[in-house]
Amino acid sequence: MKINAIKTLLAVLLLALASGPAAAAGGASNLEPSGINVNDTASLQRGAKMFVNYCLSCHEASYMRYKRLSEDLGLSEEMVMDNMIFADAKIGDLMTIAMDPEDSARWFGKTPPNLTLIARARGADWLYGFLRSFYQDESGRWNNLLLPNAAMPHVMWSLQGIQVMSHGEGDEAGQLELQTPGLMSPEEYDDTIRDLVAYLDYMSEPAKLKRKNVGVWVMLFLAVFAFMAYLLKAEFWRDVH
Ligand code: HEC
Known part of the structure; x- marks a missing residue:
């Protein structure tokens, strides 16, 4: 039983x-593995910059404070104030936006979701795929492979260029093809998205940076402790044998 x-x-x-x-x-x-590294501070910094420049206009990240950003990413408060805060927010404020949810619902058909925890809901690989899968369909509208008929426009099209769906012979599903190049090469764009997804992943659990470090020490301690326990056992049982 x-x-x-x-x-x-x-x-x-x-x-x-x-x-x-x-x-x-x-x-x-x-899904293609995103290959992000949340311990790469430079990558997180680049990702944070992308986030505030390209996403924070529509999406809020209102469970996150700018101050935490400056502490975790090794940025001075002045640097965050000058480069990341465009509205009249203060360093201790949450990453909210000025757009009214009702307006955005009217403009886009849907209110852009809060992105603070999106990496937990979707996973880094999905986000990496999503942000690289925008294409222009026959009607000239933005669409997305991973979120069909997404209400979000491709806000980074000038960087990536314009992808369209190309159907080879007998290939009904089709695949994405870069029709008009953007400012970045495909490799540069992938790297940029990797930074952005790393940032989103960090933001969904800022404690991860610390948790993983502490975890290594705990494992080391356990290893040393197990070794000592083994020596003790050998010592105690010597007389019994
Ligand atoms: C012009 C406004 C706008 C901007 C700028 C924008 N988005 Fe969006 N986003 C939307 C809207 C609207 C949706 C809702 C799409 C839907 O559900 O059809 C959305 C949905 C999403 C989703 C899908 C959420 C889910 O799980 O369904 C993700 C992820 C996302 N956006 C990430 C980003 C990132 C990262 C950026 C910055 C590079 C960004 N967005 C910039 C409007 C925007």
Whole structure:
């Protein structure tokens, strides 16, 4: 009875572990890995700059404070004030926007969601795919492979250029093709999106930076402790043997 209960518990735990990341990525399994590194401070800084320049006009990130940004990303408060805060916000303020949710719903058909926790909801790989999958469909409207008929326009098209869907022979699904080049090469654009997604991932859990560091020390401590426990055991059992 007891063993059965333990078995069930183990099965549930294993299942949760196995399905966790897949569920976070929205169930899509053929996503390209984003390759982000949240411990790369320079990448996070570049991503934060992209975020405030290209996203913070429509999306708010209102669970995040500018001050935290300056502390975690090694930026001085002046640097954040001068380069990242465009409205009359103060350093201790939350990253809110001036756009009225009702207006944006009228303009776009939907209110742009708060992006503070989006990386937890969608997963980094999905975001990396999403921000690289905008294309112009036959009617000249922006569309997106991962979010069909998305109400969001491609706000970084001048950087990426314009992609269209090309259908090869017998290829019904089609694939994206860069029709008009942008200011960046495809590699540069991918790198830029990687920085941006790294920033979104950091923002969804700022404590991650610390948690991972602490984790390494805990593992080291456990290793040393296990070694000492082993020495003790050897010592205690010597006389018994
Ligand atoms: C012009 C306004 C506008 C700008 C600027 C903008 N977005 Fe959006 N975004 C939207 C709207 C509207 C939606 C809702 C789309 C839908 O659900 O169809 C959206 C949806 C999204 C979603 C999908 C959320 C989900 O899970 O359904 C993500 C992710 C996103 N935006 C990220 C970004 C990022 C990153 C930037 C900056 C590069 C950005 N957006 C800039 C308007 C905007």
